[in-house]
Structures are given as structure tokens and as C-alpha cells.
Amino acid sequence: MKPDRRNLLKSAAAAGALGLAWPLVGGITPAQARARAEAIGAEYDPAPFTLGIASGDPQPTSVVLWTRLAPEPLAAEQKLPQTVEVDWVVAEDRELRQVVRRGTAPATADLGHSVRVTVTGLRPGRRYFYAFTALGKKSRLGRTKTAAIGSLSRLSFATANCQAFHDGFYAAHRGIAREDVDFVIHLGDYIYEHGEVGGVPEDHVRDHLFGEALTLADYRRRYALYKGDPSLRAAHAAHPWYLTWDDHEVYNDYSGTQGGDFTRRRKAGYQAWYENMPHRDDGTSHPAAPTSPQIHRIRRWGDLLELSVLDLRSYRSQQNLPDGTILGADQKSWLKKAISHAPDTWHVWANSIMLSQLRGKPGGGYMFTDQWDGFLAERKEVLTHVHDSGLEDLVVVTGDWHSAFVDDIRPDFDDISSPVIGTEFTAHSITSGAYSADWNKENGPLMGQANPHLKYFEGNRYGYDVYELTPRRFTQHMRVIGDRRDPKSPISTLTSFHVDRGKPGSYEDRATAKSPAQYRRD
Numbered sequence: 001m002k003p004d005r006r007n008l009l010k011s012a013a014a015a016g017a018l019g020l021a022w023p024l025v026g027g028i029t030p031a032q033a034r035a036r037a038e039a040i041g042a043e044y045d046p047a048p049f050t051l052g053i054a055s056g057d058p059q060p061t062s063v064v065l066w067t068r069l070a071p072e073p074l075a076a077e078q079k080l081p082q083t084v085e086v087d088w089v090v091a092e093d094r095e096l097r098q099v100v101r102r103g104t105a106p107a108t109a110d111l112g113h114s115v116r117v118t119v120t121g122l123r124p125g126r127r128y129f130y131a132f133t134a135l136g137k138k139s140r141l142g143r144t145k146t147a148a149i150g151s152l153s154r155l156s157f158a159t160a161n162c163q164a165f166h167d168g169f170y171a172a173h174r175g176i177a178r179e180d181v182d183f184v185i186h187l188g189d190y191i192y193e194h195g196e197v198g199g200v201p202e203d204h205v206r207d208h209l210f211g212e213a214l215t216l217a218d219y220r221r222r223y224a225l226y227k228g229d230p231s232l233r234a235a236h237a238a239h240p241w242y243l244t245w246d247d248h249e250v251y252n253d254y255s256g257t258q259g260g261d262f263t264r265r266r267k268a269g270y271q272a273w274y275e276n277m278p279h280r281d282d283g284t285s286h287p288a289a290p291t292s293p294q295i296h297r298i299r300r301w302g303d304l305l306e307l308s309v310l311d312l313r314s315y316r317s318q319q320n321l322p323d324g325t326i327l328g329a330d331q332k333s334w335l336k337k338a339i340s341h342a343p344d345t346w347h348v349w350a351n352s353i354m355l356s357q358l359r360g361k362p363g364g365g366y367m368f369t370d371q372w373d374g375f376l377a378e379r380k381e382v383l384t385h386v387h388d389s390g391l392e393d394l395v396v397v398t399g400d401w402h403s404a405f406v407d408d409i410r411p412d413f414d415d416i417s418s419p420v421i422g423t424e425f426t427a428h429s430i431t432s433g434a435y436s437a438d439w440n441k442e443n444g445p446l447m448g449q450a451n452p453h454l455k456y457f458e459g460n461r462y463g464y465d466v467y468e469l470t471p472r473r474f475t476q477h478m479r480v481i482g483d484r485r486d487p488k489s490p491i492s493t494l495t496s497f498h499v500d501r502g503k504p505g506s507y508e509d510r511a512t513a514k515s516p517a518q519y520r521r522d
Contacts, residue, residue, distance in 0.1 A: 004485045005040040024211040030075035042228030047071040052233030055144035056278025058240040060124035066278035069113040073224040076217040086134040112275040124149040142237045152302035155469040161187035161399025162429035168484030172430045172464045174231035175491040177238040187399030188246030188352035219272030246352040256314045267291040309350045319374030326375040353400045357413035359450035383411040394422030402434040403459035420504040427465040444518025457519040474499040
């Protein structure tokens with residue numbers, strides 16, 4: 001087993017020696033920062049492709065390929081020319097002999113020497129392999145897949161969210177890399193901008209703040225540290241990803257309408273995200289794409305899936321306002337139009353924060369109004385539009401909570417006679433600290449009593465979800481790791497839920513219905 005990243009940092013904090021362990025403090029050289037990162041389990045690909053490669057936003061005839069040149073991954077600036085030419089190749093075989101596309105793209109210092117190539121002219125529903133070459137060196141091999149068209153009998157994908165580097169190893173991403181899925185959706189909190197360590201609240205070290213990301217250089221180094229976990233790079237290399245974000249890519253619980261000095265910080269966070277993700281800039285983004293990329297989009301896989309990727313940060317107002325918005329006017333109009341003209345298929349919303357209502361106890365208030373609970377009128381408006389439009393087979397996949405929930409979706413959550421119009425699956429986090437086992441045991445039943453639409457809650461584990469779609473059924477598998485302190489932790493399926501086509505609402509698989517949970521509705 002590698003060094004226990006989480007406990008090492010916690011011990012350093014308790015001893016007042018955190019600055020001697022954390023790689024992103026000031027006043028040290030890039031080599032020293034890398035040595036510290038490797039001491040807590042990071043390891044990098046050979047230079048200049050230290051941060052790996054990735055693909056994203058697959059469509060039937062195209063996919064985006066990404067890499068970023070970083071010979072010194074934790075340096076504020078790379079010792080590279082202003083522009084480096086990077087060759088890329090896409091082939092039908094692992095040996096890259098059956099080449100279908102190749103080309104050259106510039107990696108410029110202005111964008112952190114990142115490369116983003118939209119490869120077109122591909123065939124639908126096909127696996128491809130790819131690699132990059134620069135400065136006389138070749139990257140690792142990547143695998144991707146284009147979206148399918150026509151009639152499909154099966155489709156599968158995984159979701160990931162909330163992967164605080166200081167809270168553990170990415171064994172869950174190691175599992176995702178090995179899954180037989182068509183694509184991955186990342187639901188946000190890819191990085192954490194703050195300097196807190198120790199993880200879960202009971203560790204009593206969350207007051208140790210240091211090294212907070214504020215500038216573009218800070219955010220670039222934060223991504224480089226996170227990509228130092230080899231399991232994350234493996235998951236990127238294995239599958240194409242769709243992407244959204246939540247708050248920690250910039251700052252905890254921020255609103256897109258915040259201005260002043262925060263505007264500069266948000267631009268820095270957005271640009272660093274853009275530089276480090278396989279994001280498609282397809283002409284729908286704002287003119288200054290690196291600092292204001294457009295996230296929301298609709299993607300289809302044959303006749304089996306319509307995927308709506310939502311952006312719940314960039315356009316939101318402050319929470320708890322009578323006329324508050326979480327979507328923004330333009331995105332809300334876009335989503336309602338998509339609902340009105342939806343095809344007959346499974347409809348999945350990639351949703352970074354919980355859509356379903358969540359009260360902490362019977363008769364109590366909302367637990368977190370940073371979620372959709374802080375935008376009551378807009379949530380009711382959108383979900384009423386789902387119902388009135390006759391949209392069926394809606395499944396919402398959600399991150400953020402660091403625990404697993406399964407909820408029925410209703411236009412009015414306070415009215416138990418309000419019809420069920422869909423299902424929300426909120427997934428465990430990859431590593432980010434959850435509440436304690438005692439808290440979960442006490443509060444799971446209270447949340448169940450307070451929320452009649454809540455069917456299931458489990459908060460003691462970490463992992464990811466895998467979803468299988470057929471023309472008749474949508475199935476969720478909760479994959480959980482044994483121990484986030486172990487980079488090679490075993491992975492198992494905690495439980496599975498099903499949704500039948502044309503029948504809103506979920507039900508747990510009988511084979512796993514007795515698995516551990518802190519709440520399960522009978």
C-alpha cells in the first residue's frame with residue numbers, strides 16, 4: 001500500500017507541520033513540490049505528457065482530444081517555447097497502424113500549453129485509439145468512442161463527482177477505468193480550491209487553511225496535483241467524458257452573479273478548468289471561451305438516450321430570493337424548449353447539485369439552500385413543465401452530497417398527491433469527506449420521515465455509479481470502494497435500483513435490497 005495521503009496530511013496538520021507536507025505551499029521549487037506530491041501518492045506520466053491525455057463530448061462523427069504539456073507539472077510556468085507543435089493520431093487499432101485521422105495542433109503558453117482537438121469524420125458508435133507526440137516524446141495510448149445512432153439495445157455510462165485529493169486515493173477512478181461503459185459523466189467538484197485537509201468533520205483539522213487557489217497559476221497547479229493520481233489519468237484515457245462543474249472549481253457555494261474582485265478569480269478558475277478538460281468549443285461558447293465556456297448542451301445516443309448537461313453555477317442568482325434563478329433565463333428557456341420537443345427515449349439530466357427537496361427532519365427547514373431548495377419557484381416551474389409537456393422516462397443523475405440518495409421527483413415535493421414524474425440518483429463521492437457514521441445513523445431516518453419522496457440513503461461509503469440502459473429498463477449500480485486510504489481498494493456493488501420504461505419511479509433490486517443503508521423506505 002502507498003503512503004496514506006489522508007492520515008499523513010491530518011497528522012502533519014495536528015503537529016503544526018502541514019507546510020512541510022503539502023505540495024502547493026509557496027516558497028518551494030517545482031522539484032520540491034513534486035517530491036512532496038509523490039510522498040503522498042502522486043506519480044506522473046513521462047514528460048512532457050505528465051498530466052496524461054483525455055477525450056470528451058463524443059458525438060456520432062466527432063470527439064474532442066485533450067492533453068497539456070507540463071514537463072514540470074507543479075511549476076507556476078512551464079519552461080517551454082511560447083508555442084509547441086503537437087502531433088496527434090486517431091486509429092482503429094491499439095498499435096495505431098490503421099490510421100483514420102491525424103494532424104498537428106499548437107500548444108500555447110496563453111492556454112497553459114494545453115491542446116484541444118476536435119476530430120471529425122469518424123464513424124458512429126465506434127471505438128478508436130489515439131495518442132499525441134511532442135518534443136520528440138509520445139504520450140500514453142488513449143481509447144475513446146463516438147456516440148451511436150439508430151436503434152440501440154444497450155448503453156452504459158458511469159458518473160463521478162467530488163474528488164478531494166487530500167481526502168484519499170482515487171481507487172474509484174481505477175474502477176471506472178476498468179468498467180465496460182460507453183462514456184463517463186463528471187458531475188463537478190473535480191478539484192477543491194481551498195487549503196483544508198483532514199477530510200471529514202470529525203477530524204477536527206478543517207481550520208487549517210493554506211494554499212488557497214486564487215490566481216490562474218494557483219488553479220493550474222491544483223489541477224496538476226489532482227492529475228498526479230494515476231487512477232484519474234487512467235479513467236480519462238479509458239473513456240470519453242461529458243463534463244459539468246459545481247462550485248469548488250472556483251469557490252465554495254459561489255453564485256455566477258457575484259462581481260467585483262471575485263470576477264477575476266472566477267475567470268481564473270474557469271480558464272484553468274478549460275485548459276485541463278476535454279471540453280468542446282463548438283461555436284456555442286461565449287467569445288472569450290477560456291474564461292466563460294458554455295457548459296450546457298444536449299447529446300444523444302441513438303434512440304436510447306437524450307442527455308442534457310446542465311450548468312448550475314455560471315448563471316445563478318443568490319439563493320433564497322423570491323425570483324431567484326439557478327439556471328439563468330437563457331438556460332431555463334433552452335431546457336424548457338428541449339422538454340417540449342423531447343423525443344421518445346430515456347431523458348437524463350446531468351445535474352451537479354440535488355434537485356429533490358431535502359428537509360432535515362419532519363417539519364424542519366431545508367438542509368442546504370445552495371441546492372435547488374434555494375430556488376423553489378424555478379424548480380416548481382421547470383418540473384411542472386415536465387409534467388404538463390408529457391415528458392416521460394426522466395432520470396436525473398446528481399453529485400455534490402458525498403452520500404447516496406434515491407428520490408422520486410414530483411413537481412411539488414410538499415404535496416404527496418403530486419404525481420411522480422421521474423427519479424433522481426445522487427451518487428457517493430470519489431473521496432470527498434462525508435458525514436460521520438453516527439450522523440448518518442441518526443439523521444438517515446429523520447430525512448426519510450421528513451421527505452416522503454426519499455426512498456434510500458447511504459452515507460458511509462465512497463465510490464461511483466454505473467448506469468445501464470435498455471429500451472425497457474434503466475438500472476443504477478452503486479459501486480463502492482473498501483477504503484479510500486488504499487489506491488488499490490477492492491470495488492463492489494452495494495445495491496442496484498431499476499426504473500421501468502413508461503413507469504415513473506424506481507425500485508430496488510431484490511437481490512441487494514438487504515444491503516447496508518441508513519434509510520430505506522419499505
